[in-house]
Structure formats: structure tokens, C-alpha cells
Amino acid sequence: MFENNNLIKERVSDIRERMAKAAIRVGRNPSEVSLMLVTKTIEPAVIEQALRGGERLLGENKIQELKSKAPYLTSLKESDGSPLLYQMHFIGHLQTNKIKEAITYATTIQSVDRLSLVQKLQNRLELEDKAIDVYLQVNTSAEESKYGVEPAKALEFALQVREYDRLHIKGLMTIGLFSAEQERVRSCFKKLKELQLKMLDKGVPVEQLSMGMSNDFETAIEEGSTLVRVGTSIFGPRPYPDSYYWPQMGSNK
Ligand SMILES: *Cc1c(COP(=O)(O)O)cnc(C)c1O
Numbered sequence: 001m002f003e004n005n006n007l008i009k010e011r012v013s014d015i016r017e018r019m020a021k022a023a024i025r026v027g028r029n030p031s032e033v034s035l036m037l038v039t040k041t042i043e044p045a046v047i048e049q050a051l052r053g054g055e056r057l058l059g060e061n062k063i064q065e066l067k068s069k070a071p072y073l074t075s076l077k078e079s080d081g082s083p084l085l086y087q088m089h090f091i092g093h094l095q096t097n098k099i100k101e102a103i104t105y106a107t108t109i110q111s112v113d114r115l116s117l118v119q120k121l122q123n124r125l126e127l128e129d130k131a132i133d134v135y136l137q138v139n140t141s142a143e144e145s146k147y148g149v150e151p152a153k154a155l156e157f158a159l160q161v162r163e164y165d166r167l168h169i170k171g172l173m174t175i176g177l178f179s180a181e182q183e184r185v186r187s188c189f190k191k192l193k194e195l196q197l198k199m200l201d202k203g204v205p206v207e208q209l210s211m212g213m214s215n216d217f218e219t220a221i222e223e224g225s226t227l228v229r230v231g232t233s234i235f236g237p238r239p240y241p242d243s244y245y246w247p248q249m250g251s252n253k
Contacts (some may be wrong), residue, residue: 038231061092125166170209
């Protein structure tokens with residue numbers, strides 16, 4: 001299926017075209033929105049094809065996969081022999097006993113959603129004398145998911161996280177409702193945008209809005225997304241349902 005290097009390139013360029021159209025529809029500049037390739041379950045050799053095609057932003061959802069693919073991906077070279085550089089974001093639920101791996105293999109953690117995690121991240125980062133970029137995950141679909149801070153508590157949470165100097169807040173992340181009704185999905189994205197404006201008003205630097213996946217990225221861009229996370233539409237269906245990655249989710253996709 002992936003023998004042909006062009007298949008991934010073609011799918012990526014199709015997605016990028018749809019992204020640009022969505023941005024233009026609402027008067028945004030397409031360059032404001034980045035594309036993350038979500039590579040969970042995808043073999044490193046296939047990910048390499050996307051990197052060779054010029055993609056530079058990847059997302060993984062499980063620490064085990066993040067770690068096991070790192071040796072292959074970090075050893076890739078450009079044609080002139082220099083390292084092939086890319087960004088790897090962690091976008092899955094982060095358990096506190098996996099913090100060490102997360103900060104070793106990811107450049108950004110998009111799923112910061114509770115103070116206990118923030119404190120442990122800060123401690124570990126201090127120990128290693130490092131810092132990391134983070135996004136705060138907000139649960140905009142209420143009943144659908146157990147992860148992410150509640151919208152009503154998000155501003156207070158952001159103000160707290162700001163006190164931890166090893167975590168550099170870059171933005172907000174959400175997983176929209178898994179529903180075929182785009183207007184209900186849209187309200188999740190609107191909610192995240194509203195929270196962003198409130199936080200910016202208080203001086204929390206949440207410039208980035210990570211929202212939108214294969215089924216809803218155009219709606220997310222219309223509502224202000226600056227980073228869409230796309231897996232299936234580029235790499236094809238995964239062998240496991242989404243509930244494997246986000247327990248309690250995806251049952252009615
Ligand atoms: C799997 C996943 C995606 C990509 O989902 P697709 O529907 O395959 O595009 C995006 N964000 C998160 C957090 C994910 O776990």
C-alpha cells in the first residue's frame with residue numbers, strides 16, 4: 001500500500017489544499033495553519049516518506065510508540081548528510097510515570113490537563129535542567145471524554161500553569177465531539193477559541209489552537225485552528241478504534 005512514495009505526498013497535498021480553502025472561506029491566511037501528521041500505528045519507514053516529502057510536524061499518542069520509533073527517525077539524514085530535523089508532539093493522555101520518556105522524546109506536550117501532572121513535569125524538568133513547550137488540553141465535548149480540563153476551570157488552570165517556569169505555554173488543544181453533526185462539533189471549537197481570547201486577555205500566551213482531525217479539520221480552521229492533527233486521511237485507517245487511544249471516546253464516530 002505504501003510502496004508508492006507518491007501516495008502519501010498526494011494525500012498530504014490534498015489535505016493542504018482543503019486546509020487552504022477552509023482558511024480562505026473565512027478570510028484567514030492559509031499560512032496561519034500548520035498540519036501535524038498523526039503517526040500512531042504507522043511504521044517509521046512510512047513516516048520517513050512523509051518527512052522526505054517535506055513534512056516536519058509529527059504527533060504520537062502513546063509513549064511506547066514515541067520511544068520505539070525515535071531511534072529510526074532521529075537517525076535520518078538529509079541528502080547533504082545533515083540531520084533531518086522534525087518536531088514531535090505528544091498528543092496522548094500522559095501518565096505521570098511516563099514523564100521521563102515524554103520529555104526525552106517529544107518537543108512539545110499537547111495534553112497537559114491537571115495540576116498533579118504539571119507539578120511532576122516541573123520537578124523532572126528541573127532535575128534535568130530542561131524546559132518544554134506545552135498546550136493545555138481542554139475538554140470541550142463534556143460527556144464524551146474524561147480527559148482535558150473543564151472549560152469552566154480552564155482559565156484558572158492556565159493561570160496556575162503559568163507559575164511553573166519549566167513549562168512554556170504555547171496554546172490550547174482539544175478533541176472535538178466525535179459526531180457527524182458538524183454544527184455540534186463546531187461549538188466545541190468555538191468554545192476553545194473563546195477560552196483562548198480570555199486567556200490572551202490575561203496575558204497567558206496561548207497563541208496556538210490545536211484543533212481539528214481528519215473528520216473535522218475544515219470546521220476547526222473556520223473557527224480559528226492554527227494546527228490540525230491529521231492521521232487517517234493521510235495514512236489510511238488504523239488497526240485499532242479510537243477508544244484504544246482515548247478510552248471512553250469514539251464509540252459513536
Ligand atoms: C489519533 C488522533 C488524531 C488524528 O485522528 P484522525 O481522525 O486519524 O485524523 C488527532 N488528535 C489526537 C489527539 C489523536 O489521538
